[in-house]
Amino acid sequence: MLRVEGLETSYGSSQALFGVDLEIGAGHVATLMGRNGMGKTTTINSIMGVVKPGKGKISFEGQDIFGIPSFKIARLGLGLVPEGRQIFPNLTTMENLIATASNHLQRDNPWTVERVLGLFPELGTRESSMGNLLSGGEQQMLAIGRALMTNPKLLILDEATEGLAPLIRQKIWDALGEIRNEGMSILVVDKNLHDLVKLADVHFIMQRGQVVWSGTSEQLDADEEARHNYLGL
Structure with missing residues (x-):
């Protein structure tokens, strides 16, 4: 579904990516891992x-x-949950969801407000709350819901559970599991290896702007050296 080959990106004279290669199949979940500053967000x-x-x-x-x-890329079916959530602070929960609603790809069972609230019931009690008054966990749920309202084929999440309490993190992982079970492809950046290996089909680890390791959850679980060298685990 998504193929990246030899990707190089710079910020001015400072090069951040040095030939990134990765591939995600239809209906698969992939992770992009690595220490901070290794190029994950720049890749996304x-x-x-x-x-x-x-x-x-x-x-x-x-x-x-x-x-x-980027707007043309989004219309092709890529939905982004950005690092830091970046919800609209002066819109209500409901307005945030409606603002991005579209079904350009004419999906038979599109994501609607009702489906998003079914996935995240917590948002149903905060429909009229302004975005900047939501908790961090509620904002992340809203950011995911807002991306789903674009009805993507591939959902990309940058730091899916960063800074969230354990209970909220688990709700996010459960929701992503439901989304995966519906056949949507997912690319997720996160640091919670324990949850990632249960969710994903394949993992890509970055170091200094390159993918230095890739493999299945079983391979990553068995590769103690890679976990130690590249993830500090």
Whole structure:
């Protein structure tokens, strides 16, 4: 579904990515892991067109999306839950969801407000609350719901559970499991290895702007050296 080959991205004269390669199959869940500052967010933002990549290839369902505007990438079926959530603070929960609602791909069973509130019942009690008055966990649920309202084929989450309490983290993981079971592809950045290996089919570990390890959950669980060297675990 998504293929990235030889991706290079720079910020001015400072190069951040040095030939990133990764691939995600339809209906699969993949993770992008590594210590802070290794290029995970830059990789995601390059895929989504938030930052302009310099070299390489990015294709989605066989279509070249390298360097095209982010709104066109979103319309093709990529939905982003950005780091820091970035919900609209001066809109209510309901307005945040409605603001992004679309079904460009004419899905037979599209994500609606009702489906999002079924996935995250906590948001149902905060429909009229302004975005900046929600808790961190509620904001993350809303950010995921807002991305789902675009009805993507591939959901990308940057720091899916960062800074959240354990109970809220588990609710996020449970929700992602439900989304996976419906056949949606997912690319997730997070540090909670225990939860990631249960959710994902394949993992990519980054170091200094490159993918230095890739494999299945079983392979990662068995590779103590890789976990220690690249994840500090």
